[in-house]
Amino acid sequence: DAGVTQSPTHLIKTRGQQVTLRCSPKSGHDTVSWYQQALGQGPQFIFQYYEEEERQRGNFPDRFSGHQFPNYSSELNVNALLLGDSALYLCASSLESFTDTQYFGPGTRLTVL
Amino acid sequence: DAKTTQPNSMESNEEEPVHLPCNHSTISGTDYIHWYRQLPSQGPEYVIHGLTSNVNNRMASLAIAEDRKSSTLILHRATLRDAAVYYCILRDGDDKIIFGKGTRLHILP
Numbered sequence: 246d247a248g249v250t251q252s253p254t255h256l257i258k259t260r261g262q263q264v265t266l267r268c269s270p271k272s273g274h275d276t277v278s279w280y281q282q283a284l285g286q287g288p289q290f291i292f293q294y295y296e297e298e299e300r301q302r303g304n305f306p307d308r309f310s311g312h313q314f315p316n317y318s319s320e321l322n323v324n325a326l327l328l329g330d331s332a333l334y335l336c337a338s339s340l341e342s343f344t345d346t347q348y349f350g351p352g353t354r355l356t357v358l
Numbered sequence: 359d360a361k362t363t364q365p366n367s368m369e370s371n372e373e374e375p376v377h378l379p380c381n382h383s384t385i386s387g388t389d390y391i392h393w394y395r396q397l398p399s400q401g402p403e404y405v406i407h408g409l410t411s412n413v414n415n416r417m418a419s420l421a422i423a424e425d426r427k428s429s430t431l432i433l434h435r436a437t438l439r440d441a442a443v444y445y446c447i448l449r450d451g452d453d454k455i456i457f458g459k460g461t462r463l464h465i466l467p
Contacts, residue, residue, distance in 0.1 A: 249401075280455075287458055288402065289457070290454040290455065293454060303454065335402070337455075347404065349402045350401050351399075
């Protein structure tokens with residue numbers, strides 16, 4: 246049973262560009278959450294998708310958007326990249342139940358030059 | 359969201375027990391206490407969670423104070439592979455996880 250997978254592993258972009266990151270949840274999971282982790286910090290919640298809808302959102306600007314597909318996979322899009330967007334982007338999947346654990350992928354390392 | 363306080367770092371010797379403390383004095387009655395850890399170059403990994411009673415699983419034990427204002431994650435026999443950042447988190451029914459800075463655990467061989 247594959248766990249949460251993310252692609253690409255690493256990505257380098259320049260300021261002003263747009264980026265799309267992808268996530269496939271653990272088999273059987275229907276909820277996907279995205280987190281941003283700056284160097285030396287804990288992960289920060291960006292948003293969560295369930296039933297193809299954004300259900301919760303953290304304190305991130307509208308430049309950050311997402312999508313969930315019928316197969317529960319998800320994309321994170323970031324427009325107009327800033328240097329400060331350089332971080333590890335983590336995807337986590339879970340079942341639609343707060344007592345369930347979230348399973349994290351290995352992340353995508355985004356570097357903005 | 360209720361906040362937690364953890365030491366920035368701790369050290370322990372290999373094959374000895376490790377007690378990682380967490381203070382959460384503003385915990386509400388519906389907050390569950392969750393612990394995650396993040397090994398180097400990996401995403402966070404669930405360790406354990408509980409509400410009021412102490413909990414055990416194959417990875418660790420969670421001891422919760424009677425007033426629930428603090429808890430302790432116990433690794434019974436630390437190995438070098440347990441070196442990680444350990445996050446103590448309160449979750450009140452929201453699916454999102456609010457991470458703090460956690461405790462960086464160093465294991466000495």
